[in-house]
Amino acid sequence: MAAGYEDEELEEIKRRKLAELQRKMEEERQRRAQIDAALRQILTPEARERLANLRLVKPELAQALEEQLINLARSGRVKIPITDDFLKRLLAEIYEQTHRDTKIEIRRK
Numbered sequence: 001m002a003a004g005y006e007d008e009e010l011e012e013i014k015r016r017k018l019a020e021l022q023r024k025m026e027e028e029r030q031r032r033a034q035i036d037a038a039l040r041q042i043l044t045p046e047a048r049e050r051l052a053n054l055r056l057v058k059p060e061l062a063q064a065l066e067e068q069l070i071n072l073a074r075s076g077r078v079k080i081p082i083t084d085d086f087l088k089r090l091l092a093e094i095y096e097q098t099h100r101d102t103k104i105e106i107r108r109k
Helices: 002-042 045-057 059-075 084-099
Strands: none
Touching (some): 002 045, 002 059, 045 084
């Protein structure tokens, strides 16, 4: 009898975990849809394509950049639509900042 109760309890835990996972996935899907809608409004098609390519290779960087671009656009600090050229310059600046301190010294004996 106790095993049946434990099985039911385990199944209830599984159902709750599954429901929570589904809720989180739906929230993430809605968040992604909102971001994509905002990006369609503020980026040219070429800039969106570049950002999508970046998302494939550097998802964390792309996510941070998306948030920054949306914030810049909302605050009026950038001209809309944001072009691919502007995005390339921005990415070059980010690359320069993140790789500025990287120096390789070769010492000869």
